[in-house]
Amino acid sequence: MIPNLNRYKEKWNVKSDDIIKPGLAAIEEALVRVGNPENGLQVVHLAGTNGKGSTLTFLESLAKEHGLRVGKFMSPCIVDVHDQIQVEGQAITRAEMDQLFQQMQAAGLSEKLTDFELLTVAAFLHFAASDVDIALIEAGMGGLLDSTNVVTPIVSIIPSIALEHTKFLGTTIERITHHKAGIIKPYKPVIIGDLPQEAKDIIHKEAREKQSAVLELNQQFSVGQEKDGETYEYDKQSFHLSKLTRSMKGAHQANNMALAITAFLEVATALNIKVIKSALEKGVKEATILGRFEEILPHVILDGAHNPASVEKLIETIKSEFPDEQIALVIGILADKDVPQILQLFEQISDHFYFVDFNNPRAMGAQKMLELSGAPYKEVLVDYASFLQHQSERKLKTIVTGSLYLLTEVRNRLKSI
Template sequence: MIPKFGRYKEKWAVKSDDFIKPGLAAIEEALAIVGSPEKSLQVVHLAGTNGKGSTLTFIESMLNEHGLRVGKFMSPCILDVHDQIQVENQPISGEEMDQVFKQMQLAGLSGKLTDFELLTVAAFLHFVNSRVDVAIIEAGMGGLLDSTNVVTPIVSIIPSIALEHMRYLGNTIESIAHHKAGIIKQHRPVIIGDLPPEAKAVIYKEAHMKQSTVLELDDQFYIEHTKNGECYTNDENGLRITNLLRKMKGPHQANNMALAITAFFEVATTLNVPVSIQGIQNGINKAEILGRFEEILPYIIVDGAHNPASAEKLIATIRQEFPGEKITFVIGILADKDVKKVLNQLEQVSDTFYFVDFDNPRAMSAKDMLGLSNATHKEVLSDYSHFLQKQSENKCRTVVSGSLYLLTEVRNRLIGNY
């Protein structure tokens, strides 16, 4: 279910299936029919469990500071389908979406693809129509069989690997790593974050087979904390960049920043872009992302921690930013996530939880979440809008977390579209 995508499908009579169908045959055929737009793009490709969106945003911001025109394709949406496809930080407009749908309709793509495959084709067409210099592409699920995995990128990035989407990707770290490693391409470097040893072994094996160089966090490059901000060092090329001051909070964002800087240099080298250290510093400082420890009202934070790995990072950020403060959680999560483990983790920093229902057919009911919680103070909350406004007025630190779909709903009700 992609909000507002259906209106374009209906308007242009382009049908697609609303289910997940891993594999590349259908999208490869469809892209060939529309002129293979993906082959004319300079691409950065990301796959991984967490950290893709933040790493993407850091890269985009640095590229923007160097005068490059950047397109990005992300999932899931924050508000609706338009924000999944952006150029120059601007969501695709209704007129631009109409343009690509007309192209797809005339090409006869109706009935050939799933929703996400159709959206992927739309993204590639829009990037070509918009003449972007670089397209940053985030895999929707996995990597190997994901519809985005039709590109030959300048560089691939895998920020993290943890158990997720086990119905499709397998129930071991090794099997999930196998899918993520699928984005590694022949003779193209791959940048990796702090991965579990069993995942790292899979990545290195695949990279060896593809004759791809592996650039690993805390091996070839790393981040140090100094009194004047953070410092990036890359031992491979002797680079050292000081005074890095980021808005995106949490110790994990330092890692994502390091991956992004490393990727930026790969792009700059490939495209012969003169590098400005000031441009890198400015890009890091300006990078922001919706739904990543974002304060939408005074004392009200939204963060899309929806699995155990991202919950751990949220906990670390809370401890760093609000040491000793009382925290209240408002939670809504999709039922196919490891809800109990996420709740048990968040209970390390709070004993006050409010559970809410939100508009998604895959959402776990507030009542069922309540039953999984071990919190001392817990209840189902029917009117979270009024509650959050009162919490803000009363200066009560409150974190809304779980599904990005919930965050979209909260944002729309409290502050409207961005």
């Protein structure tokens, strides 16, 4: 379910399925019908379990500070369908979306695609019409059979790999990596983060077969800490940065920053762009993202940790930012996630759990989450907006987490009060 997508489907009588159908045949046929707009784009393609959005945001900021016109396609949405497709940081407008749907309807795409495939086609059309210098494309699920995997990128990025979407991608790290590694293209480098060894082995094998270079965190490039900021090193280009400061909290964001800088240096080489160190420093500092340790009210933080790996990163950040403080957790999670393990992990840092229902057909009920929780103090919240305002006024640290769909609902609700 993509909020507000149905508005355009109904207005222009373009029908598509709201289910997941892995495979590229349908979107490849659709793109031929609209003139293959993806072929004219300079692309960076991202896939992985966690870190895609943050890495993309760092990369967007670096490109912007070098004067590049940037398009980005992300999922899921933060507010609604419009913010998934952006140019120069601006969400696609209703008028622009109407124009795209009129074009797709005329091309005969009705009943041929899933919702996400339809949105992917719209993104490519919008970026081509907007004449972007670089398009940052985030895979929706997996990589190999994801509808975004029709591009030939300058560079691919895989920030992390953990168990996710096991119904579609498989139940082992090896099977999931097979899907993620599907975004690697012949002769195009792939940048990887701190991955499990079994994942690295599969990616290196795939890259050898496609004669693609692997640029690996803590091998070809690295990030470090010094007294007055962070450092970055890239051996391939004998490139060094120091005194880097980030606005995005958490030690794991240093890795995402390093991935993005490396990707930008590869893009700059491919597109003959002069790299300006001061622009990189500013880009790192200016990069921010909704739903990543975002303070929506004083002392109330939103973070979209929705699987065990991202929960562990959030816990590290909470311990670093709020040592020795009591933490309250407001949680809503999709039922297809590993809810028991997520709750068990969160019990390391809090005894106070508040479960909420939110508007998504895949959401686990608040009462069911409460029954799964082993927390000493737990309850179902009906009016979470009043609760969060009260927590803020009392200066009590409160983390709202679980699903990005929940964060969207909470943000909209609090802004409307």
